[in-house]
Amino acid sequence: MTPLKSKLGLSKPKIDRARELAAEITAPVQEFIDTHTTVTIERATLRLLGADGANDDGVPVPNLIAAQCGAKLSGGAAAFYLNALLKLDKKPAELNKEIEKGLNICEIPLTDAKRIQKKAEEIIKGLDARIAGNVTHRNAQLKLSKDKIKSPMIYVIVATGNIYEDVKQAQAAAHQGADIIAVIRTTGQSLLDYVPYGATTEGFGGTYATQENFRIMRKALDETGEKEGRYVRLVNYCSGLCMPEIAAMGALERLDMMLNDSMYGILFRDINMYRTLTDQFFSRMINTAADIIINTGEDNYLTTSDAVEKAHTVLASQFLNERFAAGAGMPARLMGLGHAFEINPELKNGFLYEYAQALMAREIFPEHPLKYMPPTKFMTGDVFKGLAMNTLFNFVSKATGQGIHLLGMLTEAIHTPYLQDRHLAIDNALYVHNTMADFMDEIEFKKDGVMARRARQVLDETVEMLEEVKRHGLFTAIETGMFAEIKRPRDGGKGFDGVYEKAAGYYNPVEAYLKKKLKVGK
Amino acid sequence: MFIKPYGDTSNDGAVQLSFTLPVKNCGRAKEAARLYVQKLGFQKVDVVHAAALSEDFTFFVAYGKTDVSLDYDKVEYAEAVDKYMSMDEVNEFIKTHFKRKLVIVGACTGTDAHTVGIDAIMNMKGYNHHFGLERYPMIEALNMGSQVPNEKILAKAKELKADAVLVSQIVTQKDVHIKNLTELIELAEAEKMRGKTLLVMGGPRVNNKLAKELGYDAGFGAGTYAEHVATFVVKKLYERMTTRK
Ligand code: B12
Numbered sequence: 023m024t025p026l027k028s029k030l031g032l033s034k035p036k037i038d039r040a041r042e043l044a045a046e047i048t049a050p051v052q053e054f055i056d057t058h059t060t061v062t063i064e065r066a067t068l069r070l071l072g073a074d075g076a077n078d079d080g081v082p083v084p085n086l087i088a089a090q091c092g093a094k095l096s097g098g099a100a101a102f103y104l105n106a107l108l109k110l111d112k113k114p115a116e117l118n119k120e121i122e123k124g125l126n127i128c129e130i131p132l133t134d135a136k137r138i139q140k141k142a143e144e145i146i147k148g149l150d151a152r153i154a155g156n157v158t159h160r161n162a163q164l165k166l167s168k169d170k171i172k173s174p175m176i177y178v179i180v181a182t183g184n185i186y187e188d189v190k191q192a193q194a195a196a197h198q199g200a201d202i203i204a205v206i207r208t209t210g211q212s213l214l215d216y217v218p219y220g221a222t223t224e225g226f227g228g229t230y231a232t233q234e235n236f237r238i239m240r241k242a243l244d245e246t247g248e249k250e251g252r253y254v255r256l257v258n259y260c261s262g263l264c265m266p267e268i269a270a271m272g273a274l275e276r277l278d279m280m281l282n283d284s285m286y287g288i289l290f291r292d293i294n295m296y297r298t299l300t301d302q303f304f305s306r307m308i309n310t311a312a313d314i315i316i317n318t319g320e321d322n323y324l325t326t327s328d329a330v331e332k333a334h335t336v337l338a339s340q341f342l343n344e345r346f347a348a349g350a351g352m353p354a355r356l357m358g359l360g361h362a363f364e365i366n367p368e369l370k371n372g373f374l375y376e377y378a379q380a381l382m383a384r385e386i387f388p389e390h391p392l393k394y395m396p397p398t399k400f401m402t403g404d405v406f407k408g409l410a411m412n413t414l415f416n417f418v419s420k421a422t423g424q425g426i427h428l429l430g431m432l433t434e435a436i437h438t439p440y441l442q443d444r445h446l447a448i449d450n451a452l453y454v455h456n457t458m459a460d461f462m463d464e465i466e467f468k469k470d471g472v473m474a475r476r477a478r479q480v481l482d483e484t485v486e487m488l489e490e491v492k493r494h495g496l497f498t499a500i501e502t503g504m505f506a507e508i509k510r511p512r513d514g515g516k517g518f519d520g521v522y523e524k525a526a527g528y529y530n531p532v533e534a535y536l537k538k539k540l541k542v543g544k
Numbered sequence: 545m546f547i548k549p550y551g552d553t554s555n556d557g558a559v560q561l562s563f564t565l566p567v568k569n570c571g572r573a574k575e576a577a578r579l580y581v582q583k584l585g586f587q588k589v590d591v592v593h594a595a596a597l598s599e600d601f602t603f604f605v606a607y608g609k610t611d612v613s614l615d616y617d618k619v620e621y622a623e624a625v626d627k628y629m630s631m632d633e634v635n636e637f638i639k640t641h642f643k644r645k646l647v648i649v650g651a652c653t654g655t656d657a658h659t660v661g662i663d664a665i666m667n668m669k670g671y672n673h674h675f676g677l678e679r680y681p682m683i684e685a686l687n688m689g690s691q692v693p694n695e696k697i698l699a700k701a702k703e704l705k706a707d708a709v710l711v712s713q714i715v716t717q718k719d720v721h722i723k724n725l726t727e728l729i730e731l732a733e734a735e736k737m738r739g740k741t742l743l744v745m746g747g748p749r750v751n752n753k754l755a756k757e758l759g760y761d762a763g764f765g766a767g768t769y770a771e772h773v774a775t776f777v778v779k780k781l782y783e784r785m786t787t788r789k
Binding site: 183190197209226291292399402435 | 599715
């Protein structure tokens with residue numbers, strides 16, 4: 023899969039320079055991250071220690087505790103939960119019930135710090151075993167189905183709004199050959215500052231991400247996987263205001279991939295930048311600990327920007343996402359960096375530019391399971407033309423050895439996919455990927471041809487852009503609209519009030535565990 | 545004039561269909577598909593393709609011929625505007641007839657976060673080499689972005705004494721757009737803005753007919769450019785101005 027030498031003649035020093043710049047850009051941001059926590063990081067911590075459930079009004083237990091803590095969150099919420107377990111001599115499930123009924127655990131006087139730490143160690147031992155068990159199980163299943171998983175892996179979405187309908191569609195898609203199923207979240211979930219509880223059957227354009235829904239879909243895909251003799255991966259969205267909590271739920275319920283971007287929430291959901299940047303770090307540590315592949319969201323830039331003019335913003339963002347992920351201890355094999363086939367189909371030679379961009383990404387990120395997104399913006403009600411565009415997309419994906427191949431739907435411009443839309447898409451991909459199985463090894467490009475020149479130009483522009491981002495700093499770069507041509511003020515957006523400077527003596531045993539396990543920080 | 549679909553020869557009524565039935569793929573399923581298409585009113589039904597989507601679902605492609613015809617003369621549909629002006633013509637028109645800049649406020653409202661459509665109409669850059677309203681010298685355009693509550697866009701329109709309000713709705717699943725568009729009309733009614741400020745809606749799954757039904761002055765679908773909306777706005781405002789005199 024990894025090309026030995028650059029077919030596009032990309033300059034190694036330039037690529038190295040881009041990486042160096044990305045490290046310099048993210049360093050001051052990481053300093054901020056290290057000294058801050060957020061309300062959802064605290065809730066994620068509580069979840070990993072056992073907090074779960076919701077009261078009669080649907081307020082989740084982690085949120086109830088966070089509200090009880092108030093400003094004390096800056097010292098960490100974990101101690102209160104652990105203390106309550108000790109003092110009341112209860113198991114987490116029992117304590118959760120009391121909290122649902124109204125028990126305020128922040129009012130219970132804190133016992134000796136050593137006892138709290140000992141309790142933390144006991145719980146974290148169980149947590150570590152659960153996550154490790156998930157990883158072992160997944161790896162064993164993947165090994166068994168090794169020859170049946172395709173390259174690139176075929177990824178489709180389900181989005182009915184009803185988890186039980188999602189199951190039907192997901193199982194059908196897996197039967198047809200999909201390797202990966204993503205359950206799209208309902209409109210607006212990313213802006214909820216809590217994770218809903220329980221199984222859900224009502225959503226717009228997607229289904230609520232809840233721990234119970236994760237469990238239901240996991241079980242269904244395991245069943246289908248067994249029948250097909252092929253492990254089917256499950257994906258959800260670890261983004262929005264509850265990014266780390268969803269990462270925690272995914273780690274517990276053996277999700278295999280998570281959408282997770284360092285800037286998407288800021289740009290496309292108007293979430294405060296300090297909040298998202300801090301949250302992405304904690305989430306990515308959880309993802310890494312659970313061996314979950316992340317999918318970054320660079321493809322979205324090309325919906326608000328032109329894919330030819332702003333191609334370099336995608337590459338620049340890939341470098342930043344790579345660096346931020348590495349800072350959270352994540353190895354390259356878990357970094358599904360995103361990009362997309364979004365050039366206007368009317369542009370002459372547009373296909374060559376797409377091909378060049380995809381191959382360039384492959385060559386620059388050789389070990390990363392690149393996530394390649396299909397045409398969406400220029401899809402129209404002409405479903406027949408749409409199918410043709412998807413065929414070319416399938417071609418480029420196979421010809422450049424992409425890792426994760428999100429299938430285009432012929433009805434992209436109309437509705438979330440029908441059962442048959444997925445079938446047509448999978449059929450198309452299987453056909454293209456088989457008929458050109460060894461094409462990538464056969465082909466080389468003219469040294470100074472259209473594609474090589476295009477790739478070099480995009481890399482040059484990327485280095486220029488990163489130089490500029492470095493000059494201004496990432497916060498200002500986002501404020502001035504350098505990514506996706508969307509401007510976000512640093513103190514604006516949602517969730518800013520949930521960012522806390524860590525108090526002296528901040529206590530978070532889950533964070534400490536993750537950092538130690540992943541060898542993150544000093 | 546009575547019309548029927550044209551496949552291979554005039555009035556053969558040939559139609560292509562594709563659909564899924566919740567049954568296992570087998571001979572009986574194919575026969576069921578044929579009978580089903582027949583029940584829809586088609587004759588000479590041919591199920592040309594059947595594929596299993598899972599153990600419980602089968603996808604079909606079928607052809608059939610229909611006897612149903614339609615009197616085209618009785619079909620009513622009015623485009624928002626018959627003939628469009630260019631950007632320059634719109635500007636000239638405003639200069640000549642209004643002698644002031646027109647104010648237009650727009651947004652993608654409700655929970656809808658899609659900005660690209662309203663940006664295509666309003667932003668400087670425009671779309672597909674058609675400049676947006678911000679570029680029009682005689683138009684003061686304010687694009688409020690996405691997820692804008694209905695109250696907020698109307699309040700802004702009042703504050704700026706807007707001549708027209710542009711509303712974009714992209715998400716249509718479960719008819720969320722109908723609810724949201726109706727709410728805006730009711731608010732505008734309460735604020736006594738209807739009949740004064742032009743209310744224009746747009747998006748890929750809406751059209752002028754739906755707009756009229758919901759109480760808007762016009763509606764625009766896929767493939768709209770700024771000059772289309774601008775032409776409608778200036779002509780309609782001019783019409784109102786002259787008939788009021
Ligand atoms: C880009 C995109 C996004 C981007 C939006 C980025 C942004 N800042 O805008 C992101 C990734 C954020 C996104 C999110 C979602 N999306 Co989306 N998205 C699209 C996509 C691919 C392209 C839309 C687009 O930009 N088109 C290009 C523009 C120029 O075209 P247009 O919008 O039709 O606008 C033209 C005309 O309609 C008209 N027009 C539009 N508005 C107005 C207004 C006026 C006044 C006038 C005169 C004219 C006018 O003029 C424009 C120029 O010609 C479409 C699929 C598609 N190809 O249509 C899905 C699509 C619209 N999305 C969809 C969905 C479901 C969602 C989500 C709910 C998914 C989820 N579960 O999270 C979320 C919604 C979030 C929310 N709260 O709204 C569905 C909607 C289905 C439906 N019919 O309801 C679609 C069709 C995809 C699909 N098949 O599922 N999406």
